Amino acid sequence: MNREEQVITGFRGLLNKIVRLNKFQMEDSLKGYKPSEVHCIEYIGKNTDPNVTKLAEAFYMTNGAISKMAKKLIKKDLIESYQKPDNKKEIYFRLTEHGKKVYEIHGKLHKEFQKRDKPVFEQISEEQFRSILSFIKSYNKHLDEEIKKLNTKSK
Incomplete structure (x- = not known):
């Protein structure tokens, strides 16, 4: 195995292990939500005036796929759309109260995972x-x- 393969295999292995370790807590705490939905909620919660284009770029997805996901999140009352008074063309998203709760749960889980992994980073x-x-x-x-x-x- 050459250097590039070792690095890629190492990264893939790390990511697979992180997903495996985090999966059950995430699924248990965020029942009924797909990982892509939770990550979309996280992005909307962390960014100012997120729109379809920004989300598509962040997730390397098409605008159509993001629009479809946004409709699902709106239907689940996790996000809502809005427009700025000075720009009626562009549609932006923000979290609803329900979406903010999911965002907070996700954030707490990530802090737990960081705490778990902190000894590695300290060394x-x-x-x-x-x-x-x-x-x-x-x-x-x-x-x-x-x-x-x-x-x-x-x-």
Whole structure:
């Protein structure tokens, strides 16, 4: 296995283990909600004036897929749409009271998971941490460029 394969396999393994460890608590605490719905709620809760385009870009999905999910979330009374008085064209989303509760539960779970994993992060040096972040930033930039190429080809 070459270096690239080792890194990708390592990342995939880490992500699979995180999902496995978090799955039961997430499913138990957030019954009736799909992970994609919860992550959409999280994004809306954390960002100012989120709209279909911003959500589609954040989740690497089509505007149509995001619109479909938004309709489901509106139907479940988790989000609501709104327009700004000075821009009647654009539709934005915000959490309802029910959506805020789901957002808070999700946030608490993530804090529990961070607490669980904190010992690992405490043992890495600042230099290792900067090196890891630098690699992730570089790899993300590369993947963003590849996605732009893919999007250009598909238009």
